[in-house]
Amino acid sequence: MLEGTIPSRPVYGALEIRPGRLHLIVADAEGAEAILDLAASAPPDFFAGAQIIYLPKKSGDKFVAGLEQLAPAQLYVGPSYEAALPRLRRVLAGAHMGLQVYLAGTEGLMGQAMLEATQAGIPHSAIQAEHRGSTVRRVQCVHCKGITEDVTHDPFRCAHCGLHLFVRDHYSRRIAAFQGVRVDAEDPGNIPESVERFR
Amino acid sequence: MTVIFKEETFHDDFTFRNSPEAVKRFPFPFPEDSYMYSVNLEPHKSYRPGSVYERTFDVDEHYVSEMRDRARVLAEDPLRCQSLPHMTLAGWDLLELIMTSKAEEYPELFELHRDGTKWHWINRPLGIEQKFTFLDETTLPYGPMEYITRQTQGDFAVLDQRDDNLWMDAGMVTTQADWSLDFDIGMNFFEWHAPVPKAHEMGIFQRALKFLLNVQQGSPARRLNWTMTVYPLLDTSPENYHKWGVMKKDLTLENMGQMMHLRVELQTFFRLPRSNALVFPIRCYLIKLDELVTVPKWARRFHRVIRDLPTELATYKGFVTNRPKIVEWLSKYDDGAPTSPGIWPD
Numbered sequence: 001m002l003e004g005t006i007p008s009r010p011v012y013g014a015l016e017i018r019p020g021r022l023h024l025i026v027a028d029a030e031g032a033e034a035i036l037d038l039a040a041s042a043p044p045d046f047f048a049g050a051q052i053i054y055l056p057k058k059s060g061d062k063f064v065a066g067l068e069q070l071a072p073a074q075l076y077v078g079p080s081y082e083a084a085l086p087r088l089r090r091v092l093a094g095a096h097m098g099l100q101v102y103l104a105g106t107e108g109l110m111g112q113a114m115l116e117a118t119q120a121g122i123p124h125s126a127i128q129a130e131h132r133g134s135t136v137r138r139v140q141c142v143h144c145k146g147i148t149e150d151v152t153h154d155p156f157r158c159a160h161c162g163l164h165l166f167v168r169d170h171y172s173r174r175i176a177a178f179q180g181v182r183v184d185a186e187d188p189g190n191i192p193e194s195v196e197r198f199r
Numbered sequence: 200m201t202v203i204f205k206e207e208t209f210h211d212d213f214t215f216r217n218s219p220e221a222v223k224r225f226p227f228p229f230p231e232d233s234y235m236y237s238v239n240l241e242p243h244k245s246y247r248p249g250s251v252y253e254r255t256f257d258v259d260e261h262y263v264s265e266m267r268d269r270a271r272v273l274a275e276d277p278l279r280c281q282s283l284p285h286m287t288l289a290g291w292d293l294l295e296l297i298m299t300s301k302a303e304e305y306p307e308l309f310e311l312h313r314d315g316t317k318w319h320w321i322n323r324p325l326g327i328e329q330k331f332t333f334l335d336e337t338t339l340p341y342g343p344m345e346y347i348t349r350q351t352q353g354d355f356a357v358l359d360q361r362d363d364n365l366w367m368d369a370g371m372v373t374t375q376a377d378w379s380l381d382f383d384i385g386m387n388f389f390e391w392h393a394p395v396p397k398a399h400e401m402g403i404f405q406r407a408l409k410f411l412l413n414v415q416q417g418s419p420a421r422r423l424n425w426t427m428t429v430y431p432l433l434d435t436s437p438e439n440y441h442k443w444g445v446m447k448k449d450l451t452l453e454n455m456g457q458m459m460h461l462r463v464e465l466q467t468f469f470r471l472p473r474s475n476a477l478v479f480p481i482r483c484y485l486i487k488l489d490e491l492v493t494v495p496k497w498a499r500r501f502h503r504v505i506r507d508l509p510t511e512l513a514t515y516k517g518f519v520t521n522r523p524k525i526v527e528w529l530s531k532y533d534d535g536a537p538t539s540p541g542i543w544p545d
């Protein structure tokens with residue numbers, strides 16, 4: 001269960017097989033485990049019509065062999081979301097009716113990929129998301145608008161403007177980020193001790 | 200009716216103040232001595248001549264200075280005005296609603312001449328004259344929503360209606376009580392209200408949405424909301440919170456009457472004809488505590504409301520730290536006498 005769930009934050013479920021002509025699976029780190037779990041209930045020809053975009057991040061090659069064994073039509077293992085983005089956009093641009101999208105892993109990855117998919121015209125009903133692994137947050141500084149990835153501590157320093165920000169639960173799907181607000185705005189310099197809230 | 204427009208500022212030297220006439224027509228938001236969230240919606244009908252409820256879009260003595268402040272804020276941060284591509288038609292609907300209402304209700308200030316799609320708009324207080332073609336964006340200096348809301352007091356959220364929900368897909372937001380259009384744009388009714396305490400659990404948002412989805416063209420609705428602001432700042436945005444947050448520290452018992460303001464939002468709801476969108480003007484009225492206590496009933500009641508407000512609400516509204524001081528100051532104006540029902544002065 002993710003702490004701090006309020007109505008602006010998406011609710012994540014558990015991936016399930018849905019009928020479709022092409023299955024696009026995007027996952028990072030422990031998200032691979034959700035794919036492997038999905039495989040347990042998949043019909044034999046499922047992965048022949050599946051493309052997997054996988055970003056191992058800190059999990060290294062722990063899950064890569066397992067994914068290879070699924071024998072998907074395409075398996076891309078990439079170093080970062082930014083690096084995978086042109087490929088993701090290409091797949092979505094070529095997608096036609098009957099595409100099913102499966103997202104698994106961290107909220108930051110799922111939020112960004114969900115945005116790409118909906119901008120490409122994929123209906124919400126064809127996109128599923130399952131949270132796995134790290135609860136680190138992607139946070140937008142409300143003051144400078146810069147986004148800091150993989151935030152573990154609250155408060156933290158904005159990677160762009162350097163202000164000390166506290167992390168709100170308010171979440172924007174359009175930005176795929178939580179909101180960060182200057183923690184010492186009313187009493188400059190009085191910055192509470194930073195605690196690890198997201199791991 | 201003649202309005203004399205004041206020269207005043209809402210930043211730096213903060214010369215904003217209300218005339219005694221403006222104080223008398225202030226939309227005091229408390230019909231009783233305590234406050235809690237409720238589905239406080241009523242028809243937006245004209246009544247009480249001279250009150251802020253008399254006209255569709257109230258134009259008061261602060262008009263010209265407020266529009267200057269909006270232009271200043273937009274120059275610093277253009278993201279305060281945004282419209283997703285499918286909202287342009289709603290922008291035209293809004294422009295039509297405002298221009299026709301103002302020209303009809305304030306003929307000495309505004310004129311609109313229409314010959315088919317050839318329109319001619321005159322805004323005397325701001326010295327604007329514009330000939331343009333209705334529904335042709337290339338004939339205006341800004342998009343239609345931005346054009347008309349640069350000439351109309353209050354913030355505007357323009358909501359697309361689909362899937363039994365309202366979506367904040369356009370807006371002009373420079374006088375907000377600490378929420379960000381740039382962050383909230385594209386959200387639905389429940390999502391943008393997510394940070395509000397208690398009201399979700401009380402079922403208020405479910406009932407309010409149901410009401411709003413059924414607002415019909417020609418039958419607008421309204422409600423009041425309120426908070427408190429140190430200094431007469433129209434722009435209390437989260438974007439600039441790192442600049443104005445610290446100003447709350449300047450408040451003392453000595454300067455309370457001049458520094459502390461009750462901030463009231465007259466929120467109205469109109470169905471738009473072509474787009475079926477809903478427009479939500481949020482008009483901000485500020486009053487200094489020194490001005491407010493000139494009405495004894497308001498002074499007594501305000502003291503009781505602030506004193507007894509649940510902590511969660513005082514925290515959300517951002518004055519929990521200053522509350523003890525505010526209550527101490529206001530208590531001098533409360534002799535414990537009973538107050539009459541309703542919001543109007545006795």
Ligand code: HEM
Pocket residue numbers: 236237238239240356358365367377378379383391392393394395398403407408411422424425426479512515516
């Ligand atoms: C469709 C029109 C509406 C829009 C665009 C709107 C927008 C907003 C926004 C942006 C906030 C600030 C949330 C935050 O903290 O980030 C807010 C607060 C709130 N809204 Fe609405 N709202 C609308 C209609 C309503 C209605 C009909 C009600 C009826 C009860 C309502 C009740 C509230 C309450 C109680 C708050 C908390 C205010 C406070 O304590 O100061 N809203 N609204």
